[in-house]
Structure formats: structure tokens, C-alpha cells
Amino acid sequence: MKSLATTLAVTALATLVPLTACGANDDTSPSNTAPASGSTKNSTPAPVTALEKQGVTVDGKFKAPNGLTGYAATIRNHPLAIYVMPDGQHAIVGTLIDAEGNDLSAEPLQRVASSQYQKIWPKLESSHWVANGSNDAKQVVYEFVDANCPYCHKFWQASRPWVEAGKVQVREIVVGILTPTSMAKGATILAARDPAAALMKNERQY
Numbered sequence: 001m002k003s004l005a006t007t008l009a010v011t012a013l014a015t016l017v018p019l020t021a022c023g024a025n026d027d028t029s030p031s032n033t034a035p036a037s038g039s040t041k042n043s044t045p046a047p048v049t050a051l052e053k054q055g056v057t058v059d060g061k062f063k064a065p066n067g068l069t070g071y072a073a074t075i076r077n078h079p080l081a082i083y084v085m086p087d088g089q090h091a092i093v094g095t096l097i098d099a100e101g102n103d104l105s106a107e108p109l110q111r112v113a114s115s116q117y118q119k120i121w122p123k124l125e126s127s128h129w130v131a132n133g134s135n136d137a138k139q140v141v142y143e144f145v146d147a148n149c150p151y152c153h154k155f156w157q158a159s160r161p162w163v164e165a166g167k168v169q170v171r172e173i174v175v176g177i178l179t180p181t182s183m184a185k186g187a188t189i190l191a192a193r194d195p196a197a198a199l200m201k202n203e204r205q206y
Helices: 046-053 106-125 150-164 182-191 195-204
Strands: 057-063 069-075 078-084 091-093 130-132 139-146 168-175
Touching: 046 057, 046 078, 046 091, 057 106, 069 106, 078 106, 130 195, 139 150, 150 168, 168 182, 182 195
Parallel strands: 139 168
Antiparallel strands: 057 069, 069 078, 078 091, 130 168
């Protein structure tokens, strides 16, 4: 298997998303942040719980100035910073800036996101993917691909020069979600004697 330092690109369908490894010194662990007043070390402040009930997903905690406790979250795949006040009963949602107008939320949000992305690597490496390209390629790209996806096909076309030059290996994770025939086509590709050849044939005949 390739090193986890390779490029991860998830196209679902076919949006390339490069992810970076998290830093060795990650301040997002609970041990690096004191609990807000009015809550125990392992409890979640009431405002954060309320937001979770509204569809917010909390990914981690980070240090914030002046007694605030920061939470990195997402809602409908959009990053969100939550700042719980020292009393543990109130929270502010949004971007925190300093006296010079510097964004203090972007870096911790990215740090927490990176630590979450790192957990995806082993799952992707152990998933049932179809190799497209040389095993000696220096870069590895993971793609969720539907046999009926036009954007996946465009990505396949655009990646040809890189794959054929041996620079990139695309690991195709076949899904069936777009049309009524997607599931059957995907199953046929995966059940083929040579799934890579079957997937290549599907793309060439698209």
C-alpha cells in the first residue's frame, strides 16, 4: 500500500479534494483545553448539545482566547466555529477576529479537519477499490465513481495523461447512486474477472 502522505482526492461525484496530514502537535484533544465552567470534563456544554440537535456535527475542540472554549463543527459539509463562554451556558457561532482583524477561526478549524481526514486514510486503503494506473505511481488518488456519472467520466478523461505517464494511480471506489441502472452497472464491474478492465471499458463506451 502507498504511504498515507499521498494525495487523497474524493470525487463524489468527481470533486477533487486534496487533504493534508495533521500536525504532530495537535491542540484539538480535550486534554489541551480546560472544560468550560458549569460543565464537567467529559460533558458537552448545553449550547453545543442544542446545536447538535439542530444538525450540527462537532468534530473537535480547540483553544480560544479569554476563557472561551472553541468547537470545530460542520453543518451540511460547511465548517463552523462555536465559542462557548466561560459559564458553559452560552455560545457564539461564527468567525472570531482579533484587534487587527485577523481571522482566529480558520487555522483551528483546518487543524481539526485535518485530524479528522487522517482517520479516513486507513478506511480508504482497506476499502474495495479498483486500481487505475501503475502501482509504482508516486501519487495516489481515491475517487468515488458511479458508472453513470458524467463528472466522473470527465475526471477520467482529464486524468488520462497523468495515469498513462505512470505519475498517478487512481483508486476507484465504485458506488451506485445516480440512476436506476447505476447499482447494476457497478456490481457488474466489481464482479468481472478483471474489474479494472471492466471499468475502463465502461469509461471508453460512456
